[in-house]
Amino acid sequence: MTASRRHILTGAAGAAAVLAGALPSAQAQTTPPSRRASPEAAPEPLRARRLKPGDTIGLVSPANATYEREPLEIAVESLEALGFKVRLGANVRGRYGQFGGSDLQRAGDINDFFADDEVAGLLALTGGSGCNRIVDKLNYELIRRKPKFFGGFSDLTSLVNAIHKQTGLITFHCPVAGSEWNEFSIQQFRAVAMDGQAALLQNPQGERGAHVVQREDRISTLRPGVARGPLVGGNLAVLSSLAGSPYFPDTRGAILFLEEVNEYIYRVDRMLSTLRLCGALDQLAGVVLGKFTQCGPGDGNFGTLTLDEVFDDYFLPLNVPVYRGAMIGHIKRKFTVPVGQPAEMDARAGTLKLLTPAVV
Incomplete structure (x- = not known):
């Protein structure tokens, strides 16, 4: 619905640097450790009053x-x-x-x-x-x-x-x-x-339809693990266009969520390289990849990398939890994701848990 939307390189984005907790020792042998908290506590985010009927x-x-x-x-x-x-x-x-x-x-x-x-x-x-x-x-x-x-x-x-x-x-x-x-x-x-719930953001489970297994809205775990941090991100093209501005989000210790629509894979690769080169991927707690709708190789581009390969190249070396397929993006059914809200992600389960209500 909003495929034409990114032309001007100006602007800003943001998130407080709430850093991550640690995995239980029982999980440490099978999954990477989650990101640990910074010794400097981040300021408490500012929260709006919750919306109610009649507002x-x-x-x-x-x-x-x-x-x-x-x-x-x-x-x-x-x-x-x-x-x-x-x-x-x-x-x-x-x-x-x-x-x-x-x-x-x-x-x-x-x-x-x-x-x-x-x-x-x-x-x-x-x-x-x-x-x-x-x-x-x-x-x-x-x-x-x-x-x-x-x-x-x-x-x-x-x-x-x-x-x-x-x-x-x-x-x-x-x-x-x-x-x-x-x-x-x-x-x-x-x-x-x-309602101000400390909600669990999780894809619908068990929707098989006429199939023997669930085929839609599946979760893929790139690297298992649990991490905590503030949520920052959104559309990849728009976010990367803010790189270098004074308003680009503080990604240190953050859980970065990304989505995209109607972009060739080589452009997705280039946008991710922008985030890497500006240092935005260096100290992430974790990564949640939403839907990359209609992001293909383009006509005649038979030798292109796949999205799987692009995501592996950029995110696996970070050694943080990563999963793909969250209900975020240019899709009909979507999460409401609070930017700046401390959350806990579980990459194996494919879940985001808000640690506190995002509104008061």
Whole structure:
């Protein structure tokens, strides 16, 4: 849904450096040790108030424009069906080229909603491209003073990481308002953002359909082990475009989660090399790979590396727990992942456990 979304190299992302615990000794002989905590304790993340039915959600369009009326209507009705009131940003119907308004208009809507005490949280209407253009135009001091729920995915990777890096506020890599709000996605969103659960993020188990084994949403363990750390990451292309900026997430001791869509494998390889060369992979606690949807070799590229080989090349030498296939990315059913939230991953089980609620 948001395949065209990364053109401008600016911007920021973030996460506190909460480092990892250790594996029980019984597991140490069969799995690599999990990452140990740093002697310097990280500051406690800033948490927004949990969303509840009747709250007002500010709907913003920080990336692509929405060209037809119906997608906006469906997005509003979806949020209302979840029990929220919806307030449209002043420029949510705007357009400047492919963007939902000028840079100042799109950033202004976000700043205005953070300033508005009647608005409980902000959700992006859609992804696309353009968030990198406004990441340095947000009022981070205001956001720090008035913390609220902020969520989206894909190109919103820029903003959810930037806000956390600049303010310490836990943000949310979650469905945008225009996503398909199916039963799975709703349950995940409610558990994390509304009920304040220290939720277990785990793929559906045993969905075999007509097959003898489960074929969809499987987990693949690249390196077993257990690790703890703050969650940072999102879309690989957008995240790598932030490398070298003052807003790139602090990945030391972090659990890095990544997803991608509609990219040739050689481009995935190049983006991962960017993360490696800028040092972002050096001190990770662990890696969770989501869905890499329609990421293939491209026509005629018969000699390309496979995704398996690319992931092995970049992540196995790190000697940290890694698994692939988490319900994160450009898919219909998706997790709500709190950026900056301390979590524990188990690469053999394919699970992410939030260590505390991500909202208060």
